[in-house]
Amino acid sequence: MNESQGNSPLPLREGRGGSSIIILGIESSCDDTSAAVIKDGVLLSNVTASQAVHESYGGVVPELASRAHQQNIVPVVDQALKRAGVSREELSAIAFTRGPGLMGSLLVGVSFAKGMAASLGIPMIEVNHLQGHVLAHFIKETDPLQTSPLKGEDTPTSSSNGENTLPLREGQGGSSPKFPFLCLLVSGGNSQIIKVNAYNDMEVIGQTIDDAAGEAIDKAAKVMGLGYPGGPIIDKLARQGNPNAYQFSKPHIPGYDYSFSGLKTSFLYNLRDWMKEDPDFIEHHKEDLAASYEKAIVDTLMNKLRLAARDLKIRQVAVAGGVSANTGLRNAFHEYAEKYHWKIFIPKFSYTTDNAAMIAITGYFKYQDKDFCPMEAPAYSRVTIK
Numbered sequence: 502m503n504e505s506q507g508n509s510p511l512p513l514r515e516g517r518g519g520s521s522i523i524i525l526g527i528e529s530s531c532d533d534t535s536a537a538v539i540k541d542g543v544l545l546s547n548v549t550a551s552q553a554v555h556e557s558y559g560g561v562v563p564e565l566a567s568r569a570h571q572q573n574i575v576p577v578v579d580q581a582l583k584r585a586g587v588s589r590e591e592l593s594a595i596a597f598t599r600g601p602g603l604m605g606s607l608l609v610g611v612s613f614a615k616g617m618a619a620s621l622g623i624p625m626i627e628v629n630h631l632q633g634h635v636l637a638h639f640i641k642e643t644d645p646l647q648t649s650p651l652k653g654e655d656t657p658t659s660s661s662n663g664e665n666t667l668p669l670r671e672g673q674g675g676s677s678p679k680f681p682f683l684c685l686l687v688s689g690g691n692s693q694i695i696k697v698n699a700y701n702d703m704e705v706i707g708q709t710i711d712d713a714a715g716e717a718i719d720k721a722a723k724v725m726g727l728g729y730p731g732g733p734i735i736d737k738l739a740r741q742g743n744p745n746a747y748q749f750s751k752p753h754i755p756g757y758d759y760s761f762s763g764l765k766t767s768f769l770y771n772l773r774d775w776m777k778e779d780p781d782f783i784e785h786h787k788e789d790l791a792a793s794y795e796k797a798i799v800d801t802l803m804n805k806l807r808l809a810a811r812d813l814k815i816r817q818v819a820v821a822g823g824v825s826a827n828t829g830l831r832n833a834f835h836e837y838a839e840k841y842h843w844k845i846f847i848p849k850f851s852y853t854t855d856n857a858a859m860i861a862i863t864g865y866f867k868y869q870d871k872d873f874c875p876m877e878a879p880a881y882s883r884v885t886i887k
């Protein structure tokens with residue numbers, strides 16, 4: 502939808518970058534403050550400040566997240582521009598995450614984007630966070646890419662894992678997916694199978710009817726007394742355990758939808774029974790528990806994805822979102838690719854969690870459609886892909 506054609510209060514102007522399209526992306530939907538610069542589709546910088554403050558609470562505390570975003574947003578945007586070697590005046594437009602996410606967190610990014618766009622007299626582009634995750638597969642990089650973490654007393658360390666970047670690449674597999682492709686979007690808040698027909702045409706064909714996969718993993722980690730977020734910890738333990746040691750009841754949901762609440766409960770009840778016999782059961786078996794639980798989740802995710810790929814006769818299959826960092830899920834993608842002749846697309850680790858590079862690349866595509874949004878565009882906490 503192009504809400505603003507003809508009614509944007511902002512005059513469209515060409516930045517000093519000449520005919521180049523230079524987009525600043527801003528992401529603040531949860532607990533990562535991130536800014537990125539993309540020039541003509543190529544990522545120049547991607548700076549993220551994550552918030553260690555939530556660790557001791559075992560989950561994201563919305564009020565603390567908003568305050569940390571307020572602290573981080575100015576230095577993060579400054580660093581992204583500096584590392585890209587781009588001045589404010591060269592920007593063509595500002596793309597920002599409008600939703601879904603935590604309202605207080607979103608408001609910081611949305612308000613900042615509005616103020617900056619108004620002061621520069623350039624258009625704003627609203628981005629659906631979920632669409633951004635899917636389009637992360639189209640990020641092109643240069644070498645050396647300025648994505649190193651932002652460090653400083655006021656800005657906690659970035660979640661970037663510091664992996665090396667290769668000269669101009671488009672995601673694992675050497676190329677971006679071709680339309681139409683299927684994307685499994687798995688994060689702390691979503692588990693969806695999306696049929697991606699074009700950059701701006703996506704259909705959710707299956708989704709969780711209760712908990713998201715990441716939520717189910719984090720919950721199991723919490724029950725086991727592991728830290729937060731539980732996903733990376735479960736992943737690490739699972740690598741040392743036997744995935745067939747324990748069986749948990751798997752859901753039987755029609756179609757391509759998911760359900761993870763039963764699995765979560767089954768894990769909880771089994772654990773309670775085992776601990777009656779051995780109070781140190783978790784300590785003695787945490788690797789096998791993690792491996793078996795992770796397997797149950799990965800099998801569930803992959804089975805539905807395979808059904809969708811078979812029925813729709815689509816063999817280009819991508820994965821996105823925080824849980825796509827999971828080693829077991831990544832391995833399963835490779836196994837299915839071999840077995841079912843899929844061409845798979847797995848994002849770099851730095852694009853699995855929340856990042857502004859995916860917001861900037863989505864903004865870049867929308868800029869070419871002149872899909873701008875008006876100044877009054879509010880943040881929204883809930884929205885799905887249309």
Ligand code: KG4
Pocket residue numbers: 531687688689690691714715716718719730731732733736822823824825826827828853854855
């Ligand atoms: O996409 P994301 O960063 O945030 C949103 O939910 O929007 O996803 C976060 C989720 C958390 O549930 C986290 O535990 C999970 O992704 N996660 C993982 C791994 N890394 C992050 N789950 C399994 N294995 C991982 N390596």
